[in-house]
Amino acid sequence: MNEYHLILTRVHQVNGQVGEREPIKLDIKLHDEIYEIIERVNGKNIFSEQATASEFAIGLKLFGEIIIKNRHTPLFNDFLPHFKSFMKKLKQYNGEN
Secondary structure (H helix, E strand, O other), X not given: OEEEEEEEOOOOOOOOOOOOOOOEEEXXXXXXXXXXXXXXXHHOOOOOOHHHHHHHXXXXXXXXXXXXXXXXXXXXXXXXXXXXXXXXXXXHOOOOO
């Protein structure tokens, strides 16, 4: 099991309000190597910016783990088949289809 530590810190707030927020710190365990996933997504040239591809890969992986861990939760019942289909399409994507 791969383990990661994620820290989310607000750097700038659009509305200009001032107010400190404590960073959100998460310890995450994943079956997959997240850095390899990021590299694969970057290599598919889905997005014009590498940062966007990295954000997408991280968000999708975290979301996918939550869905899988909670697959028996009614909220995800209808969505799970679509998620599986999307993941299959993503894995096959080569920048042309």
